[in-house]
Amino acid sequence: MGKTTGRKKRIVITTAALLAIGGGAAFAYWTGVGTTSTAVTSGSESALTVEVTSLASGVLTPGGPGQSAEITVTNPGKGVQKLNNVVVKVAESDGSPWAAITGCSKDDFSVAATVDNVTQIEGGKHVKGTVTIQMVNGNYNQDACKGVSVPLYVSVN
Template sequence: MGDTMRTEKKNSKKKKSAAFVAAGVIGLATAGGAYAYWTSLGGGTGTASTRAGASNVFEVTGNAATSMFPGDTAQTVTATVKNTGTENYKLQGVKAFITTDKQGCDGTDYKINGAAAPTNATDAVAITVTQADLAPAATTTGTFSLQFNNKATNQDACKGAAVAITYIAS
């Protein structure tokens, strides 16, 4: 029986030593960050969209301060452009032309920036304006000169005329 006990103690010491060695190896492996893992590739799809945008979001306002007459001096008109849309829009430029409520009196009886004013959208003249990426409700301004065009012909048709400045923003 003595030999059996000695053998069991020896085996018990071997088992304990093996357990400590195994624990130490596992501990070192864990401490050193030696983890195993698989790598792979993947893919998929997603969707997005953009708004359609709106047309005619620029609102342009600007009036002449005083009534015009033959021989008057040019007055500066400030045109304010406002983004009335719900997204940002970039203002590229502004053009203008003149019409009146009197027959025989048209845009050519007035001057924009020193030249006879155009009378329709096709011939509208560019005015100086600050190009800008306008956020909703943001504004930018532009200026131009407006004056009565004192022609060598009778311009009585323009007496009391309501002059409309039509702006085209893009």
């Protein structure tokens, strides 16, 4: 009996010690700080595109009514792009000065553009506006402007 009791006592004490050690380990933890960094390359957006429908038929005359056309500014990209302004001027299709005809120049015309009151265009969306051209009434002979095809250049940024 003494051996069995001693053995049982050792088992009970060992089990209690293991539980105490194991139980204490369950509440222990390490503290630490972790960091990470990564870089994502941003892409460049596609340029805004501009489309102008044909001007209304008719002729421009000094001081006469202007002609208007619809303008559409489209963001073909995926992200939002800011529309700062729309500029329209009498110029060649690449924006270079119009090769004026003797006696008729860009100064004989007034041009303007208006676009919906939008400052940002979401990807794949567009905004609409109007381009208007009018012949100014100069205090000089403007016969050289008769029948002239006046090129308009529209740019957005």
